Amino acid sequence: MTTLTMGGNAPVPAGDLTVIVEWASTPGLDEIDAAAFLLGADGRVSSDADMIFYGQKGDGAVRFERLPGHVPDRDASVFHIKTASLPDRVQRVAFSGTIHGARETGMHFGKIAGLRISVQSAEGAAVAFIPPPASNGETALVIGELYRRDAGWKFKAVGQGFASGLASLASAYGVDVEDAAVASPPPAPQPQPVAPTAPAPAVPPTPKPINLSKVSLTKERPSVSLEKRSDYGDVTVNLNWSRAKTGGLSGLLQRGGGGIDLDLGCLYELTDGSIGCVQALGNSFGRLDREPFVALDSDDRSGASVDGEWMRVNGRYFTNIQRLLVFAFIYDGVPNWARTDGVVTVRVPGEGPVEVRMEEGSNAKRMCAVALIENDAGRMRISREVAYFRGHDDMDTAFGWGLRWKAGSKN
Numbered sequence: 001m002t003t004l005t006m007g008g009n010a011p012v013p014a015g016d017l018t019v020i021v022e023w024a025s026t027p028g029l030d031e032i033d034a035a036a037f038l039l040g041a042d043g044r045v046s047s048d049a050d051m052i053f054y055g056q057k058g059d060g061a062v063r064f065e066r067l068p069g070h071v072p073d074r075d076a077s078v079f080h081i082k083t084a085s086l087p088d089r090v091q092r093v094a095f096s097g098t099i100h101g102a103r104e105t106g107m108h109f110g111k112i113a114g115l116r117i118s119v120q121s122a123e124g125a126a127v128a129f130i131p132p133p134a135s136n137g138e139t140a141l142v143i144g145e146l147y148r149r150d151a152g153w154k155f156k157a158v159g160q161g162f163a164s165g166l167a168s169l170a171s172a173y174g175v176d177v178e179d180a181a182v183a184s185p186p187p188a189p190q191p192q193p194v195a196p197t198a199p200a201p202a203v204p205p206t207p208k209p210i211n212l213s214k215v216s217l218t219k220e221r222p223s224v225s226l227e228k229r230s231d232y233g234d235v236t237v238n239l240n241w242s243r244a245k246t247g248g249l250s251g252l253l254q255r256g257g258g259g260i261d262l263d264l265g266c267l268y269e270l271t272d273g274s275i276g277c278v279q280a281l282g283n284s285f286g287r288l289d290r291e292p293f294v295a296l297d298s299d300d301r302s303g304a305s306v307d308g309e310w311m312r313v314n315g316r317y318f319t320n321i322q323r324l325l326v327f328a329f330i331y332d333g334v335p336n337w338a339r340t341d342g343v344v345t346v347r348v349p350g351e352g353p354v355e356v357r358m359e360e361g362s363n364a365k366r367m368c369a370v371a372l373i374e375n376d377a378g379r380m381r382i383s384r385e386v387a388y389f390r391g392h393d394d395m396d397t398a399f400g401w402g403l404r405w406k407a408g409s410k411n
Helices: 166-172 249-253 315-320 392-399
Strands: 002-004 009-012 017-024 032-039 062-066 074-081 092-099 116-121 124-129 140-149 152-162 223-225 234-240 261-270 275-278 294-296 309-314 321-332 343-347 354-357 367-376 379-389
Touching: 002 009, 002 152, 009 124, 017 032, 017 092, 017 140, 032 062, 032 074, 032 166, 092 166, 116 140, 124 152, 140 166, 152 223, 234 261, 261 294, 261 309, 261 392, 275 294, 309 315, 309 321, 315 321, 321 343, 321 392, 343 367, 354 379, 367 392, 379 392
Parallel strands: 002 124
Antiparallel strands: 009 152, 017 074, 017 116, 032 092, 062 074, 092 140, 116 124, 140 152, 223 379, 234 309, 234 343, 261 275, 261 321, 294 309, 321 367, 343 354, 367 379
């Protein structure tokens, strides 16, 4: 069985599948309401019937079943899925959990232990994901999703939390949710004669103010979702780190008297299935005006540049991008992640900068997967990864990219 980290994905077996959402019995928790949304390429349902949950259990390609106490001290909801019966319009099946009665009980996902989603076939468990603990009072969670890839299906670990409940989450996927209670309208007031007045001048709409607040992604707050846009503009990704001087303890960061060479790059996956890598190694600097719509500005080999290294993403073509895994790589110099004080900052026009710091790294590993930028049904989601690897191929395997790697160099 493959156990995924947030943002990772893995193929699942062909044929019928069982998706299990389970959690530990928790004092004060009434129920976790699990749901499956059958989504098209636009990330929305085609009708309300495409939401499968306790109130609409389905009877065709996807069927819901509750299994309370299926193992001691644990509860579960199960979705039985006949992938061959899913219509072609269904490109993804998203699985969510919301806390029943959260408003009354004050319960949220930060208080629930043992949340887990797994995908099983007739041969047994295939993929599992344990979302990291939520810390911002989230009462709704998109846990994971199945999505089509070529002739088969893959599972992606999502773990995206929301502070709203099932109604808001369903509405985000295009389900028309009716309010639980609608107050009767008050009687219409009797019209009163009024003196004629001149029409008010048209007032232009107030533009949305620019958000200048910095967002630091941490273990406690691992991701952020931006407002959905058709055009994200010129997105920049910056890698910066401490500049060490020769001699003394700072020499641990250097080789041959020069500064450490910390490289910025990314793995990319486009919505048409194309995959690749943008990095200085092998002179794969990318392109902005056509695929992959990502490009490095330059390669700072000495660390002498005050503002580090830059990579740009053409946000006008964000609909063509599925995901970008931003990484940092120690090309030259003795690995010492703590002393680099490395930070990656993503800047999107109109939004506050989003930063991820590289911490507690293993000095035996020269590669750090720093952040994952994903296209979540048109929304840009940025997630903290900060996972360390010995090289590109190990990182590729962990995130299920599927590239073939060979030794490379810089000219």
